[in-house]
Protein backbone atom coordinates (compact mmCIF):
# COMPACT_ATOMS: atom_id res chain seq x y z
CA UNK A 1 0.00 0.00 0.00
CA UNK A 2 1.43 3.35 -0.93
CA UNK A 3 1.65 6.14 1.62
CA UNK A 4 -0.74 8.36 -0.39
CA UNK A 5 -3.44 5.73 0.03
CA UNK A 6 -2.96 5.82 3.79
CA UNK A 7 -3.02 9.64 3.72
CA UNK A 8 -6.55 9.53 2.31
CA UNK A 9 -7.96 7.72 5.32
CA UNK A 10 -10.09 9.93 7.55
CA UNK A 11 -8.22 8.74 10.64
CA UNK A 12 -4.92 9.89 9.13
CA UNK A 13 -6.35 13.23 8.00
CA UNK A 14 -7.99 13.85 11.38
CA UNK A 15 -4.76 12.99 13.22
CA UNK A 16 -2.75 15.40 11.06
CA UNK A 17 -5.33 18.12 11.54
CA UNK A 18 -5.43 17.75 15.31
CA UNK A 19 -1.63 17.58 15.53
CA UNK A 20 -1.32 20.75 13.42
CA UNK A 21 -3.94 22.79 15.31
CA UNK A 22 -3.34 21.49 18.82
CA UNK A 23 0.21 20.18 19.28
CA UNK A 24 0.89 18.99 22.88
CA UNK A 25 2.92 22.10 23.76
CA UNK A 26 -0.09 24.29 22.82
CA UNK A 27 -2.58 22.00 24.52
CA UNK A 28 -0.66 22.02 27.84
CA UNK A 29 1.75 24.97 27.66
CA UNK A 30 4.52 25.65 30.19
CA UNK A 31 4.32 29.44 30.10
CA UNK A 32 1.92 32.21 29.17
CA UNK A 33 2.58 35.77 27.95
CA UNK A 34 3.35 38.32 30.73
CA UNK A 35 0.01 40.11 30.38
CA UNK A 36 -1.82 36.96 31.53
CA UNK A 37 -0.48 37.64 35.08
CA UNK A 38 -3.68 39.39 36.17
CA UNK A 39 -6.58 38.33 38.36
CA UNK A 40 -9.02 38.85 35.47
CA UNK A 41 -7.62 35.69 33.79
CA UNK A 42 -8.42 33.61 36.86
CA UNK A 43 -12.18 33.73 36.30
CA UNK A 44 -12.24 31.32 33.34
CA UNK A 45 -10.54 28.64 35.42
CA UNK A 46 -12.73 29.47 38.43
CA UNK A 47 -15.78 28.86 36.23
CA UNK A 48 -14.27 25.58 35.06
CA UNK A 49 -13.47 24.43 38.61
CA UNK A 50 -16.94 25.37 39.87
CA UNK A 51 -18.43 23.39 36.97
CA UNK A 52 -16.41 20.34 38.08
CA UNK A 53 -17.86 20.61 41.62
CA UNK A 54 -21.37 21.10 40.19
CA UNK A 55 -21.07 17.89 38.14
CA UNK A 56 -19.51 15.82 40.93
CA UNK A 57 -22.06 16.90 43.56
CA UNK A 58 -24.80 16.27 40.98
CA UNK A 59 -23.50 12.71 40.53
CA UNK A 60 -23.82 12.11 44.30
CA UNK A 61 -27.37 13.55 44.34
CA UNK A 62 -28.29 11.26 41.43
CA UNK A 63 -26.84 8.23 43.24
CA UNK A 64 -28.88 8.80 46.39
CA UNK A 65 -32.15 10.43 45.26
CA UNK A 66 -34.54 13.12 46.57
CA UNK A 67 -35.61 11.37 49.82
CA UNK A 68 -31.96 11.44 50.85
CA UNK A 69 -31.18 15.04 49.91
CA UNK A 70 -34.38 16.36 51.51
CA UNK A 71 -34.19 14.52 54.82
CA UNK A 72 -30.63 13.56 55.86
CA UNK A 73 -27.90 15.89 57.13
CA UNK A 74 -25.32 14.75 54.57
CA UNK A 75 -28.01 14.94 51.90
CA UNK A 76 -28.68 18.58 52.77
CA UNK A 77 -24.95 19.23 52.71
CA UNK A 78 -24.42 17.76 49.22
CA UNK A 79 -27.56 19.54 48.00
CA UNK A 80 -26.10 22.82 49.31
CA UNK A 81 -22.73 22.02 47.76
CA UNK A 82 -24.51 21.59 44.43
CA UNK A 83 -26.44 24.88 44.77
CA UNK A 84 -23.51 26.98 46.00
CA UNK A 85 -21.09 25.67 43.37
CA UNK A 86 -23.71 26.73 40.81
CA UNK A 87 -23.76 30.20 42.42
CA UNK A 88 -19.96 30.43 42.15
CA UNK A 89 -20.12 29.07 38.60
CA UNK A 90 -22.46 31.86 37.43
CA UNK A 91 -20.71 34.51 39.51
CA UNK A 92 -17.32 33.67 37.97
CA UNK A 93 -18.75 33.18 34.47
CA UNK A 94 -20.31 36.65 34.42
CA UNK A 95 -17.07 38.34 35.56
CA UNK A 96 -15.21 36.20 32.99
CA UNK A 97 -17.52 37.40 30.23
CA UNK A 98 -17.28 41.04 31.34
CA UNK A 99 -13.51 40.72 31.21
CA UNK A 100 -13.52 39.16 27.75
CA UNK A 101 -16.01 41.78 26.54
CA UNK A 102 -13.82 44.72 27.55
CA UNK A 103 -10.70 43.00 26.12
CA UNK A 104 -12.64 42.37 22.89
CA UNK A 105 -11.23 38.86 23.24
CA UNK A 106 -12.96 37.79 19.99
CA UNK A 107 -10.19 39.57 18.00
CA UNK A 108 -7.76 37.67 15.77
CA UNK A 109 -9.98 34.80 14.61
CA UNK A 110 -11.32 34.09 18.10
CA UNK A 111 -14.98 34.81 17.28
CA UNK A 112 -15.98 31.16 17.76
CA UNK A 113 -14.43 31.19 21.25
CA UNK A 114 -16.76 34.06 22.13
CA UNK A 115 -19.74 32.43 20.44
CA UNK A 116 -19.24 29.06 22.18
CA UNK A 117 -19.04 31.10 25.43
CA UNK A 118 -22.38 32.76 24.68
CA UNK A 119 -24.04 29.43 23.85
CA UNK A 120 -22.57 27.84 27.00
CA UNK A 121 -23.98 30.74 29.03
CA UNK A 122 -27.48 30.24 27.58
CA UNK A 123 -27.26 26.45 28.03
CA UNK A 124 -26.19 26.95 31.65
CA UNK A 125 -29.22 29.16 32.33
CA UNK A 126 -31.50 26.45 30.93
CA UNK A 127 -29.69 23.83 33.03
CA UNK A 128 -30.11 25.90 36.20
CA UNK A 129 -33.77 26.50 35.39
CA UNK A 130 -34.57 22.79 34.93
CA UNK A 131 -32.67 22.19 38.19
CA UNK A 132 -34.88 24.64 40.06
CA UNK A 133 -38.02 22.91 38.80
CA UNK A 134 -36.59 19.46 39.72
CA UNK A 135 -36.16 20.15 43.43
CA UNK A 136 -39.37 18.29 44.37
CA UNK A 137 -40.44 20.92 46.91
CA UNK A 138 -42.78 23.93 47.10
CA UNK A 139 -40.12 26.13 45.53
CA UNK A 140 -40.00 24.00 42.37
CA UNK A 141 -43.79 23.85 42.29
CA UNK A 142 -44.00 27.65 42.50
CA UNK A 143 -41.32 28.22 39.85
CA UNK A 144 -42.83 25.79 37.34
CA UNK A 145 -46.36 27.13 37.70
CA UNK A 146 -45.05 30.69 37.35
CA UNK A 147 -42.94 29.76 34.30
CA UNK A 148 -45.49 27.67 32.42
CA UNK A 149 -47.57 30.49 30.95
CA UNK A 150 -44.57 32.40 29.70
CA UNK A 151 -42.99 29.34 28.12
CA UNK A 152 -46.27 28.00 26.72
CA UNK A 153 -46.98 31.37 25.08
CA UNK A 154 -43.81 30.96 23.00
CA UNK A 155 -45.03 27.59 21.69
CA UNK A 156 -42.09 25.76 23.26
CA UNK A 157 -44.53 24.13 25.70
CA UNK A 158 -45.53 21.63 23.03
CA UNK A 159 -42.21 19.82 23.48
CA UNK A 160 -40.85 21.37 26.70
CA UNK A 161 -43.47 21.12 29.45
CA UNK A 162 -42.25 22.66 32.71
CA UNK A 163 -45.05 20.88 34.61
CA UNK A 164 -43.77 17.48 33.43
CA UNK A 165 -41.43 16.59 36.28
CA UNK A 166 -39.88 13.52 34.62
CA UNK A 167 -39.08 15.48 31.48
CA UNK A 168 -37.56 18.40 33.42
CA UNK A 169 -35.41 16.03 35.49
CA UNK A 170 -34.08 14.27 32.36
CA UNK A 171 -33.25 17.59 30.75
CA UNK A 172 -31.52 18.65 33.95
CA UNK A 173 -29.44 15.53 34.60
CA UNK A 174 -28.78 14.26 31.05
CA UNK A 175 -29.28 16.52 28.05
CA UNK A 176 -28.36 19.97 29.31
CA UNK A 177 -25.32 19.08 31.46
CA UNK A 178 -24.01 16.96 28.59
CA UNK A 179 -24.40 19.94 26.23
CA UNK A 180 -22.81 22.33 28.76
CA UNK A 181 -19.80 20.07 29.33
CA UNK A 182 -19.23 19.44 25.59
CA UNK A 183 -19.55 23.18 24.83
CA UNK A 184 -17.14 24.02 27.65
CA UNK A 185 -14.60 21.49 26.35
CA UNK A 186 -14.82 22.96 22.83
CA UNK A 187 -14.53 26.49 24.30
CA UNK A 188 -11.36 25.71 26.27
CA UNK A 189 -9.79 23.74 23.39
CA UNK A 190 -10.37 26.75 21.14
CA UNK A 191 -8.63 29.02 23.64
CA UNK A 192 -5.67 26.62 23.68
CA UNK A 193 -5.54 26.35 19.88
CA UNK A 194 -5.55 30.13 19.37
CA UNK A 195 -3.58 31.20 22.43
CA UNK A 196 -4.58 34.08 24.70
CA UNK A 197 -5.57 37.22 22.82
CA UNK A 198 -2.85 39.93 22.89
CA UNK A 199 -3.69 43.29 24.53
CA UNK A 200 -4.74 46.31 22.46
CA UNK A 201 -1.82 48.15 20.87
CA UNK A 202 -0.52 50.71 23.32
CA UNK A 203 -0.68 54.27 22.02
CA UNK A 204 2.81 55.68 21.63
CA UNK A 205 2.85 59.07 23.29
CA UNK A 206 4.93 61.91 21.86
CA UNK A 207 7.71 62.94 24.18
CA UNK B 208 -22.84 26.50 63.36
CA UNK B 209 -21.77 28.82 60.55
CA UNK B 210 -25.25 28.35 59.16
CA UNK B 211 -26.94 29.58 62.33
CA UNK B 212 -24.51 32.53 62.48
CA UNK B 213 -25.50 33.51 58.96
CA UNK B 214 -29.17 32.98 59.78
CA UNK B 215 -28.80 35.39 62.70
CA UNK B 216 -27.32 37.95 60.32
CA UNK B 217 -29.92 37.68 57.56
CA UNK B 218 -33.35 36.37 58.43
CA UNK B 219 -34.65 34.23 55.58
CA UNK B 220 -37.79 33.31 57.52
CA UNK B 221 -40.42 35.32 55.67
CA UNK B 222 -41.17 36.85 52.29
CA UNK B 223 -38.20 38.34 50.39
CA UNK B 224 -37.39 42.02 50.34
CA UNK B 225 -37.52 43.82 47.05
CA UNK B 226 -35.97 46.94 45.60
CA UNK B 227 -38.52 48.72 43.47
CA UNK B 228 -37.74 51.66 41.18
CA UNK B 229 -40.06 52.46 38.24
CA UNK B 230 -40.19 49.23 36.21
CA UNK B 231 -37.15 47.74 37.97
CA UNK B 232 -38.15 45.13 40.55
CA UNK B 233 -35.35 43.03 42.03
CA UNK B 234 -34.75 41.28 45.33
CA UNK B 235 -32.07 42.70 47.62
CA UNK B 236 -30.42 39.27 47.54
CA UNK B 237 -29.94 39.43 43.76
CA UNK B 238 -28.95 43.08 43.93
CA UNK B 239 -26.27 42.23 46.51
CA UNK B 240 -24.87 39.49 44.28
CA UNK B 241 -24.68 41.89 41.32
CA UNK B 242 -22.91 44.49 43.48
CA UNK B 243 -20.42 41.82 44.66
CA UNK B 244 -19.74 40.85 41.03
CA UNK B 245 -18.94 44.45 40.15
CA UNK B 246 -16.66 44.71 43.19
CA UNK B 247 -14.87 41.45 42.26
CA UNK B 248 -14.50 42.64 38.65
CA UNK B 249 -12.93 45.96 39.64
CA UNK B 250 -10.72 44.23 42.23
CA UNK B 251 -9.54 41.75 39.55
CA UNK B 252 -8.42 44.67 37.37
CA UNK B 253 -6.53 46.58 40.05
CA UNK B 254 -5.39 44.09 42.72
CA UNK B 255 -1.70 43.22 42.26
CA UNK B 256 -1.15 39.70 40.96
CA UNK B 257 1.39 37.71 43.01
CA UNK B 258 4.67 37.10 41.21
CA UNK B 259 4.10 39.77 38.58
CA UNK B 260 6.98 42.17 38.16
CA UNK B 261 5.96 45.81 38.19
CA UNK B 262 6.27 47.87 34.99
CA UNK B 263 9.19 49.89 36.39
CA UNK B 264 11.29 46.76 36.94
CA UNK B 265 10.77 45.47 33.40
CA UNK B 266 11.79 48.79 31.82
Ligand code: HEM
Nearest residue numbers: 041044045047048097100105113114117118121191196197
Ligand atom coordinates in the same frame (compact mmCIF):
# COMPACT_ATOMS: atom_id res chain seq x y z
C1 HEM C 1 -18.93 27.23 31.27
C2 HEM C 1 -18.59 28.48 31.15
C3 HEM C 1 -17.19 28.93 30.76
C4 HEM C 1 -15.99 28.36 31.06
C5 HEM C 1 -15.71 27.11 31.92
C6 HEM C 1 -14.98 29.17 30.43
C7 HEM C 1 -13.61 28.91 30.52
C8 HEM C 1 -12.63 29.64 29.88
C9 HEM C 1 -11.21 29.52 30.12
C10 HEM C 1 -10.57 28.53 31.10
C11 HEM C 1 -10.58 30.40 29.31
C12 HEM C 1 -9.07 30.68 29.24
C13 HEM C 1 -8.60 31.49 30.44
C14 HEM C 1 -9.17 32.88 30.50
O1 HEM C 1 -8.89 33.69 29.60
O2 HEM C 1 -9.92 33.15 31.44
C15 HEM C 1 -11.58 31.10 28.54
C16 HEM C 1 -11.37 32.06 27.56
C17 HEM C 1 -12.35 32.78 26.89
N1 HEM C 1 -13.70 32.81 27.22
FE1 HEM C 1 -14.61 31.52 28.46
N2 HEM C 1 -15.57 30.20 29.74
C18 HEM C 1 -16.93 30.10 29.92
C19 HEM C 1 -17.90 30.97 29.45
C20 HEM C 1 -17.64 32.07 28.62
C21 HEM C 1 -18.61 33.07 28.22
C22 HEM C 1 -20.06 33.12 28.72
C23 HEM C 1 -17.98 33.92 27.35
C24 HEM C 1 -18.51 35.13 26.62
C25 HEM C 1 -19.72 35.26 26.20
C26 HEM C 1 -16.61 33.47 27.21
C27 HEM C 1 -15.66 34.04 26.39
C28 HEM C 1 -14.32 33.70 26.36
C29 HEM C 1 -13.36 34.21 25.41
C30 HEM C 1 -13.65 35.18 24.24
C31 HEM C 1 -12.12 33.61 25.74
C32 HEM C 1 -10.81 33.78 24.98
C33 HEM C 1 -9.87 34.73 25.61
C34 HEM C 1 -8.59 34.83 24.83
O3 HEM C 1 -8.43 34.23 23.75
O4 HEM C 1 -7.73 35.53 25.32
N3 HEM C 1 -16.43 32.35 28.01
N4 HEM C 1 -12.84 30.64 28.92
